[in-house]
Amino acid sequence: MELNTYLDATYLKTPADSGLTEQETNQNVIELIEDAIIDNYKLVMIRSNYIALAKEMLAKAKSKVQVGTVIDFPFGTGGLEKKLKEAQNAIDLGADDLDFVVDYQAFKKGEIDSVSTEILEGTKLGLENNKIVKWIIEVAALTDKEIVQLTTLIKRIVISNFKENDYDNVFVKSSTGFFKTPNGEPNGATVHSIVLMLENASPLPVKASGGVRTTQEAIDMIKLGVKRIGTSSQKAILFGQKGNSNY
Template identity: 65%
Template sequence: MDIKQYLDSTYLKTAQQANLSEEENTQVVKNCIQEAIDNNFKLIMIRPDKVVLAKEMIQNAKSKVTIGTVIDFPEGDGALADKLAEATQAIYDGADDLDFVVDYKAFKNDEIDKVKTQVLEGTKLGLKHNKIVKWIIEVAALNNHQIVQLSALIKNVVIANCNEKEYEKVFVKSSTGFYKTPEGMPNGATVPTIKLMLENSFPLPVKAAGGVRTYEEAVEMIRLGVKRIGTSAAKTIANGEVSNSDY
């Protein structure tokens, strides 16, 4: 199976997180963008401040690689106005996919209307500009019941407010890859959590992010039904090798 068109090649570390200078970290981003172009991956997923750089490189290469970025990352607890402003800037800069971190903390606190409103407004903004919208639910911060509920909440908001042709443009996504779990527990996609998401977000598509480290694991996710896989080791996985990446 050629899995390259399922892969969102991802680099989301800040210079500080990578223990690099800003210049060094920008070079890492450039290398990742070039690798996505050279390998014809579906998408390059980078921080919002690197979208313009990615757009320029992809246009110069006449590549079909699309550009994704993260919104309110990685905590997801920013004000709605700030979420929408960041997304609007990313759209202006040339992003194709907007991966919002849903306010899963508000959800866990039973602030359901708050979560519904941000899902509605963020989705409407993205679809208005013909973008793909993904909602990161941070499965490692949730129990199974909460994964079911939050996946269904996003689905129900979209079904109630969007037309059927738009469903394929709104994903439920598993993880940021940055959530700190106790004692080395998985912080990304696992088969059980992805199954819960698939069952409860349908007909919306699902993106498995974090935790997919081999070609075989990627194929298993695709066969389960995921439409995208987020990984910082896209080339390694596509080549059938094993990644030791933490995302």
């Protein structure tokens, strides 16, 4: 099992999130990209303002590592226009993967039409530009029933509006890693939530993100059936250690 080929190596913290300076944040992103070149991860997942830097470094190294970014992150409440504008900007910059945050709060309120429109239009924009699209549902904010319902909604929209050969390019993704849970409860992928997603997403693939920090956890997720793992503990996963990041 080549674990590196499943890993979306991730750094999404802004200076405000981390308490670091802009320069320190830049250096963390550079180190992430350098590690990706050495260890040949599937992808680096970064903020859009670093896409150009990543593309330049990867091209110079003749690396096949891809570049992904997040859209309407981390809350997903910006609305359709914001989602599409951010996605188009990322496309123009050369991103390969677009990880949208579903407006899960609107979904929980029963605003299914607006959520459906976002999923349809965001997916359409990504696929028309030959990008991988992922929809982050934020499992820690949802009940089991809502996980099933939102995963099923995404699947139905894709199956009803796109061709079968597009299905592998639209993922359902578990978490942002930024959701604040009470009492230290998991804020990312758990075996329980991933099983619910897998059972209801097929034939769409699933990405487990948030909380996968060890080699065994990554192997367990892959054995369940996930096709990608989003993590900032990529080196720990590859080299048998344990990451200390929340993502």
